[in-house]
Amino acid sequence: MDKHTIAGTTRRTFLMGLPVAGLMGTSLAATALDRRNLTPLPQLTDQLLWRAVREEFRGSLNITAMNAANMSPPCAGARAALEAATTDIDRDPSFENRAKYQQRHEATRAALAELIGAALDEIAITRNTSEGNNLIVQGLALGPGDEIVLWEENHRSNELSWEVRAQREGFKIIRVATPKQPESAEDLIAPFREAIGPSTRLVSFSHVSNSSGTELPAAALCKLTADAGALSMIDGAQTVGAMALDVKALGCDFMTCSGQKWMCGPREAGMLYVRKDRQELLNPLIVSYPLAGGDTGARAFEMLGQRDDGAIDALGQAAALHLAIGPSRVEARVRSLTDLLMAEIRHKAPSARFLTPENPAYRLGVVVTAVTHGESGAAQARAYEQFAVSGSAFPGALRLCPHIYNDEADIERAAAAMATAIAPA
Numbered sequence: 557m558d559k560h561t562i563a564g565t566t567r568r569t570f571l572m573g574l575p576v577a578g579l580m581g582t583s584l585a586a587t588a589l590d591r592r593n594l595t596p597l598p599q600l601t602d603q604l605l606w607r608a609v610r611e612e613f614r615g616s617l618n619i620t621a622m623n624a625a626n627m628s629p630p631c632a633g634a635r636a637a638l639e640a641a642t643t644d645i646d647r648d649p650s651f652e653n654r655a656k657y658q659q660r661h662e663a664t665r666a667a668l669a670e671l672i673g674a675a676l677d678e679i680a681i682t683r684n685t686s687e688g689n690n691l692i693v694q695g696l697a698l699g700p701g702d703e704i705v706l707w708e709e710n711h712r713s714n715e716l717s718w719e720v721r722a723q724r725e726g727f728k729i730i731r732v733a734t735p736k737q738p739e740s741a742e743d744l745i746a747p748f749r750e751a752i753g754p755s756t757r758l759v760s761f762s763h764v765s766n767s768s769g770t771e772l773p774a775a776a777l778c779k780l781t782a783d784a785g786a787l788s789m790i791d792g793a794q795t796v797g798a799m800a801l802d803v804k805a806l807g808c809d810f811m812t813c814s815g816q817k818w819m820c821g822p823r824e825a826g827m828l829y830v831r832k833d834r835q836e837l838l839n840p841l842i843v844s845y846p847l848a849g850g851d852t853g854a855r856a857f858e859m860l861g862q863r864d865d866g867a868i869d870a871l872g873q874a875a876a877l878h879l880a881i882g883p884s885r886v887e888a889r890v891r892s893l894t895d896l897l898m899a900e901i902r903h904k905a906p907s908a909r910f911l912t913p914e915n916p917a918y919r920l921g922v923v924v925t926a927v928t929h930g931e932s933g934a935a936q937a938r939a940y941e942q943f944a945v946s947g948s949a950f951p952g953a954l955r956l957c958p959h960i961y962n963d964e965a966d967i968e969r970a971a972a973a974m975a976t977a978i979a980p981a
């Protein structure tokens with residue numbers, strides 16, 4: 557039996573609905589929601605599975621979306637849930653009508669917990685990674701003499717946020733730089749080992765860097781941190797929904813993510829994981845009434861007042877899609893599309909220089925290519941206008957992030973767009 561139910565369908569029945577839906581051009585979510593259509597089917601081949609998954613996004617995509625590190629298109633289940641709840645609540649905003657969403661929020665929490673191997677009480681439903689990160693940054697008791705160790709490649713919400721508080725309260729921040737082309741896990745671990753000391757209270761890093769695509773050996777870093785008696789915080793914005801994760805195996809104390817990136821969920825719905833025995837160390841930033849299921853456990857960190865019930869429901873649908881496909885299968889697909897994209901860019905633009913590790917063991921999903929001629933914003937605009945490929949521009953670089961809604965033809969197009977974008981004008 558499955559452990560939880562998402563909008564009336566179980567993970568198992570959802571999975572059984574996948575191929576039928578995909579191959580017949582019906583939304584997976586619609587099929588999953590309609591138990592009468594379910595047919596038990598054998599394990600799908602990769603080709604059939606990814607075709608079916610792609611169908612999930614067909615209705616929402618006008619471009620070749622390759623920007624998961626920033627924003628993905630939502631899957632059909634998430635879109636349907638958001639639209640249905642918005643219409644429902646707009647038409648009847650009574651307490652009586654909205655009461656049913658309480659139960660659905662707990663179903664979303666259960667799906668998120670299963671996705672990362674956490675307990676139900678360890679999940680707070682936040683609005684995004686920025687909020688989750690700041691709940692940790694602002695919620696821990698810290699003072700002069702304490703040290704916080706941060707990876708140089710952390711996102712601003714996990715870097716500037718610390719800086720602002722440190723200036724106010726006088727604790728110290730130590731930044732760790734890692735090699736751009738690591739040759740071993742030790743290359744990435746050693747700089748952290750050097751930075752962690754007796755005053756270290758917390759070590760925080762992006763699991764995968766949004767600016768280079770470097771994947772850190774998270775379990776080893778969390779162990780190093782725990783051995784030093786400090787807390788570990790993983791910013792999972794670039795890994796939840798892209799990688800098979802188990803917070804217990806990773807050994808982290810906190811993890812954060814957003815729904816609109818690799819999860820293919822809605823905007824303004826995300827997750828914060830707080831290990832059970834660390835919850836008493838965190839002060840909630842906002843104290844109001846509880847979302848669902850009371851204010852016990854990590855729910856104490858999600859008391860943000862009135863929420864968008866549809867977005868939270870949609871986040872549960874997105875998590876259900878990942879569980880239905882299987883997070884390991886999603887990760888394998890993202891890894892293989894990443895490898896293919898880098899190979900195709902290299903093929904079409906032999907002089908291309910990657911800021912992403914060449915070694916596949918230390919990267920996942922995020923491919924960053926140097927722009928050596930002209931301005932990167934203009935290069936990205938060329939990729940969008942001439943090829944309808946969406947990526948991101950950084951100073952001196954362009955980023956592309958393939959995900960489960962992309963196929964090999966998308967990779968080909970994106971590589972052609974990149975080759976054109978980085979060529980001398």
Ligand SMILES: Cc1ncc(COP(=O)(O)O)c(C=O)c1O
Nearest residue numbers: 684685686711762766791793814
């Ligand atoms: C590693 C990382 N952390 C946090 C964020 C912030 O995400 P959000 O804007 O959804 O809060 C991002 C956004 O790109 C990110 O890449």
